[in-house]
Amino acid sequence: MAYQQGSLLLERKSSLDSGNIMTDMEDRIVMTPKGKTARSTTIQVERRKMDAAEMQPSGGGGGGGGGGDGVHVGQGQHSGIVVNKQANTDVLEDTPAQLQLEFKVFLVNNQTQMHTKESRQLRFWFKSHVAEKEQTKSAQEFFKELVAPLEFPRDYVGFIKKIMKMMQHKYVMVSKIEIELRQLDETNKPPSRPSRPGAVLYTVGLSEPDPPVEDQKEALSEEKVLEMIESSYPNPITMQDLAKRSSASLEDVEVYISSLTEKGLIKPLAPGCFTRIVQNETDVQVVRQMPTMASSKQPTIAIITAQYCEKLAVDSMIENQQTFVRYTTVGESNVYTLGNIGAHRVVCTKLPQVGHDRSASIAAGSTTTRLLGTFQKVDYVFLVGLGGGVPHYTDYYKHVRLGDVVVSAPPEGQKFIYMYCDTARELQNGAYEFETKSWGPPNFNLQNLAHQLREQGEEGVAPWLKYYDESLSKLKEQEMDFSRPDPSTDKLYMGIGGSDVIEVSHPLPPDGATKVRDSARPVIHLGAIASGRSVVGNDQTRQDFASQLSVLAYDQEFDAVVESVYGNRKDHYVLLRGICDYKDGTRNKEWQPPAVLGAAAFMKAIICAMDPPGDD
Template sequence: MAEEKEEIVMTPSKKGKTTHIRIEKRKKLDMGLDDSVEHVGGGKNAGLVVNKQAEGDDVDLARPQLQIGFNCFLVDQKTENRMVESRRLKFWYVDGTEYLDQVTTAYEFFKELVKPENFPRDYVGFIKKCMKQMQRPEYTLAKKVDLEIKLLDEEDAPLSPGRNAEDIFGLNKEDTRPVEEIVREKMLHILESAYPNVLEVEDLIRMVGADEMVVMQQLSDLKQRDLVREVETGKVVRHMLEDKTEVQMVKQMPTIAANQQPTIAIITANYGEKLAVDAMMENKTTYVKFKSEGESNVYTMGYIGEHRVVSTKLPAIGHARAAQISSGNTTTRLLGTFQNIEHVFVVGIAGGVPHYTDYYKHVRLGDIVISTCDSKGYIYYYCEKVLRNKQGDVQFKMKTYSPREMDLQRVVEKLQDRIKRRPEKIPWEGYITQGLEILKNQEADFNRPPPESDRLYMGIGDDNVIEVQHPEAPDSEMDVNQGSPTIRFSPIGSGRFNRSEQTRMDFVNRHGIMCFDTEFDQVLESIVGNRKDSFMFIRGIADYGDGTRNKEWGPYAALAAAAMMKAIIRMISNPYLSEDED
C-alpha cells in the first residue's frame, strides 16, 4: 500500500481579543473535502489547506507540551497607529517524543520563523511561513502548532534592549528623568567603579560628560549627603556608609595577630557587590589603605561563622591594559598581605545564559550560579580569541582554570544533596533577609525587583533582537522557586566573541556554561600564580549577558550571591551545619 501523504491544515478561530491559528498535520486520505475547507493550495503551496473560521469554543486548545512567544508591534500604514501584540507558538508532538527533542524542535522552528531577512510583515505571510515550515522534514516530530495572537495594552510594549532593532521588534528606550538625576547617577557610578581610588574633580567632570555647573551642583549635593568625601582639595572618593562597620584610613595595614589572620579571601568587582559581601560578616573592620595618587586598597575583615574572612574590591576590571594591570595587582596585594588564605571566593553579579524553550536550563534574573567542575575538571573558561580554520569552522583560543584542591567542590556536592533532600530549609533565604535589613539605608535598593521587570530578549541575527517570553514549567513541574533564587551549578564563561550572538552561544553549548562573567582571567592568573589552590566563583544573575543593561537587578543579584557565599563558608568545616538552622 502506498504511503499516505500528510496535509498541513490551518484552522482559524477567535475569542475576544485573542486569535488562534491551529496548524496541524493530517493524513490526506482521512481528511476529505467538506464544507469546512476554504482553500486547497496548489503549485508551490501544494499540501496546504485552509479551513473556514471555527467557533472559539469548538477548537481543542488543551495545554501544549511546549510553547514559546514574543511581543511585537504592528503599524497601520494608513493611520500609523501602533498595536502591541503577543504572539505565542504552542507545540504538540508525536507520541513518545523526548523532552530534549521537543525543546530542540520548538527552538529551531522559532529561530527560523523570526529570521530578519525573511520575517513576514503581515498576518497572511506569517501564517503561511508557519505552515510551510511544518512541511519540512526537520520538524517531523511536531504534529500540531497553535499560533496565539493577542492584543496587549500599550504599556506592555516591547522595548529595544539598547541595540539596533527595527520598529516591529520594539521601541528604543528613552530616559525621561531630569538631567540632574541622570548626572548624579552617572557620577556615583563612576566614583563607585573607581572606589577605593581617588578621582580628581576635573577628571570626574570630563568622564560625566555634562555641563560643568550641573556636575558641581550634584557633587555638592552628594557631599552634603555624605555619599562622597573630599580627601584633598580637588580630589574626591565615594564614601562607604555602613553603620555596623568601623572604617579606618591607614597608610599601612596594621599588624594582625596570628590568630586573627583571615583564612578566606573574597574578591568583588563593584561597589554593590562589596556592600553585599560585607553585610554577611560580623565583628568587622574596614581598612582603606589610602593613596592620594595611584591605587588605594580596601580590606574589610570580620567573621562568617567560625571563619575569619577578608573582602576587597577591584578598582577596575575588563581588558583595557590599565584594567588588566589593576585587577591583577589588587589580587596579588591581597594575597601577599594576608598570607594565611586557604580559600578564595570571587563573588558578585554576572550575565545568565537563557534557554528560550527548556524550562530546566533557563537561567533567570536573580538566580545563583556556582562554579562547578565539568567532566574535564574546569570551572572557568576564558575565550581569548575566536578563530576560523580553512574549512570555515569556528575555533576558540582559550584559557581554562581549575582548582587543585577540591574542598569547596565537595562542599558544593553536599549543598546539591541538601537542596534535593530538604528544599524547604535553605539558609541563604534567611541571609538575604538579614542582608536587606543591614543594607536598607544604602543608596541602592537591594530588594528583589518585581517579576515583570525580568524581560528576555533573543538575538535573531544582523544585530536584530526581539523580546521573547520565558519558558513555562512542564505539566509535571510547579514553579516552586518563583520569587526565590534558583541555584545552578556549571562552569563560568567569559571572553570576547566579536559581538556575535551565534558564536557566543556556540561557546556556551560546547562547554555547558550557564553564566557569562566579566573578564577575570587576570584575577585568576594572580590566584593561581600565588599558589592558592582552592577557589570558587559565585555569581548572581543581573542580566542575560546579551549586551543589554539591567541595573535594576544588580543589587539583589549581588546580595543573593553573597548569601550563598555565606552558606557555603559556614559549611566548609561542617557540611551539615546549615541543616540545624531555621
C-alpha cells in the same frame, strides 16, 4: 492593517517553494484547527504520512484543490501542503510538547488605530531521534527565522503559511508545531521599545518600525559621577580623570562633586582628589601597610568583589568587622574588611579597577596577588559579584532569570568552571569556532557543598534566604536600594538579526509541574561561567558559545583574577554571580544590588556549611 483571519489561502509564491513531485506515503504538512474561543485560536501543523487517495484534489485549479469536504490540498508550488478547514479532534495527538516559545506582537487596526497586544505561543514536537540540545537549537533558529524583521508575515494567513513552508523545506526534524494566538489587551498607545541601543521591537501592522536609537554616550549626571567614584574605590579619583572619562568639562564635574560632598557621599583625600564614604562603616583604619596579626586572627577565606554594591552586600554578611584602607596616589590602593562568617575568619576586598579594558584586568590580577600574599593563611577564595544570565528560552527549569544566583561548577564530564574566550571565528557552515582558556580547581569541595545546599533548598531548607533577609534589613541604612524590583521589570528579548530584537516570554512551567519558582526568591544554578568580548558583544556568538560549553552566566573579564588565584596555588575557589541582566552584569542597575545580595547570601550559606578551621 486590519486583522486578517480565516482559512489559509495558498496563492502567494514563496522563495522556499519547490516543484517537488510527491509520491505515495511521503511526508505532508497538514494544518488542522484545534480550538477557538472569543480571544484565542489554536492551530496544529504536523508532518504526516498520507496516501495518494487522501491527496487527490476533487477539483479546482490555481493554487490547489479540495481533497474532500473541508480539506484543501495544495498543488504545484504548494504541493505537499494540506489544510483541514474544520477541526478533527480524532487525529490530534495530546502528548506534552517538548519545547515551547512565547512572544508578543502588537496589531494595529487601520479603522480604529487601536493597538492590540497579542501573545503567540509555539509548542514543538520533534522526531524521536533528535537530541535535546539539537531540539533547543532548532526551536530557537526556527523562531528567529520566523520573526526575521524583513520577512515577518503581516497577517495570520502569512504567519501560518510561513510556519508550514519552513517545516516542509528546512526544519525536517520537527514533527509537529502547535500555534496558540491569544489577544491580551487593547490600547491607543503605541508599544514601548526596549532600552537597548539600536534595538527595534517589531510591531505587526505598522507601516515601518521605529528608527533605531543612536548609541549615545551617557550624559554626565550626579549619579554618573558617583558611579565612577564608586568604581574606582578604594583608589581616589581626580576631577580631571572624571572629566576625561565622561567627556565633560571640569566646571560640570565640580558642580556634581560639590553636591555629593554636601550629601556626605564622598570626601576629598587631597586637593581635587575624591573617594567614596562608606555609609555607617565603623572601625575604619587608614594605614600605610597592614599591621601584623595574631595567628588566630588571620583569615582563611578571601572574598573578592569588583563593584561597590558587591562589597556592601558581602560586608553585610560579616560579623565583628574591622576595615583597613591603604590609600596611595601612586599605584593601587587597597581596602580589606576582616571579620567572621560562622566559625571562619574572612577578609573581603574590592578591586580598584573594573571593566573590559585589559589594563584594568591586569590591575585586578595584581590586586588579587597582593591580597593572597598579604594573608598567607587563606585557603579558600570566593569571587562574588554580578553576572549576566544565559536565558533558556524553551526550558523552564534551565532558564536563568534576573535575581538568580549562578555558582561556578563544572559541566557534566568537564573539569573547568570558568572560561575566557580569546576569539570567535565563523565557519563556512555558519557555526563558530572558539579559542578559549579555562580554569578549574583541583578540589571541588566548595562546588559539592553548593550542590548539597541547592538540593536542601529544593526540599524547603534554604538558610541563604534567612541571611538575605537579615542583610537586607542592615542595608536599609544605605542610600542604595537592595530590595528586589517588581518581577514585571524582568524583560526578556531575543536578537533576531542585526540590532533587531523581539520581546519573548519567560518559559512557563510544564503542565502539572509541582516545582514552581517563587518570584520573590532567587533560584540557585550550578554551571560554568565565562567572559570575553569576542562572544559577549554578539547575540548569536553568545548563545552559541553558551550552548556548546554549557555556560550559564557571563561576567566582566575576570580571567586575570582567576589566573592569579590559580597561580597562587589555591586549590579551593568558586565564583558566585548574582544575575542582573542577560549579558555581562553591567547594564541593568535596578537589579544589581538585590542580585549580588542573593549571591552574597548563598556565599554565607556555603561558608557556614564548611568544616570549622583546624587548630594550628
